Amino acid sequence: MSIQIDADGIRQLFPEVDQIQDQRLRDGVVEIWLEVAAETAWERFEDIPKNLTLEKHMTLTGHIQGVIRMALAMADIAEDLHGIAVDRDLLIASCLLHDISKPLECEADPGGPPGGGSALPAKKTEFGEKIQHGVYGAHKIWEKNLPKATELVHLVITHTRASNTRSASYEASLLFYADWGDSDAGIVMGGGKPFGARWVEG
Numbered sequence: 001m002s003i004q005i006d007a008d009g010i011r012q013l014f015p016e017v018d019q020i021q022d023q024r025l026r027d028g029v030v031e032i033w034l035e036v037a038a039e040t041a042w043e044r045f046e047d048i049p050k051n052l053t054l055e056k057h058m059t060l061t062g063h064i065q066g067v068i069r070m071a072l073a074m075a076d077i078a079e080d081l082h083g084i085a086v087d088r089d090l091l092i093a094s095c096l097l098h099d100i101s102k103p104l105e106c107e108a109d110p111g112g113p114p115g116g117g118s119a120l121p122a123k124k125t126e127f128g129e130k131i132q133h134g135v136y137g138a139h140k141i142w143e144k145n146l147p148k149a150t151e152l153v154h155l156v157i158t159h160t161r162a163s164n165t166r167s168a169s170y171e172a173s174l175l176f177y178a179d180w181g182d183s184d185a186g187i188v189m190g191g192g193k194p195f196g197a198r199w200v201e202g
């Protein structure tokens with residue numbers, strides 16, 4: 001099983017991909033999504049839950065859309081108000097790729113409990129059990145030799161607390177906060193305790 005989708009379909013899901021100015025980076029991000037479409041056991045990206053617990057009602061595609069828009073909104077404000085420069089190509093590409101491993105980390109579980117939203121019930125795959133979140137996105141970025149690969153991998157790797165490295169650029173901070181901001185929206189709506197309330201520096 002795999003997801004039948006083409007580059008236009010990826011652009012419809014994530015229109016901000018066309019804001020990436022560097023054509024090689026833009027095309028590479030779309031290619032990675034198409035490769036994962038061919039590798040996943042899901043049939044539609046829109047059916048995949050954001051995770052299997054507190055945000056299982058939220059779709060992965062909705063979450064990624066939220067992360068992109070929150071990150072760009074923060075970038076706009078920081079640039080306008082404080083004059084800090086943000087590498088938007090890097091930021092948008094990282095938002096689009098930070099959770100690219102998730103379609104492989106879980107699979108449909110038709111008999112599983114409903115998530116309470118449009119995402120389908122799911123369970124972890126062996127890949128999800130054994131491979132640290134973020135690693136596969138890094139692998140894909142290096143495999144494609146995308147522009148600014150080291151920076152882009154840094155952003156993808158540091159967005160998750162599963163990593164033992166932390167953000168070392170402003171773009172990485174924006175991705176990190178946008179990811180938590182959107183995740184907490186899902187957690188609060190689901191009645192859970194948000195990340196902000198569980199923060200432990202490390």
Ligand SMILES: [Fe+2]
Nearest residue numbers: 067098099179
């Ligand atoms: Fe995320």
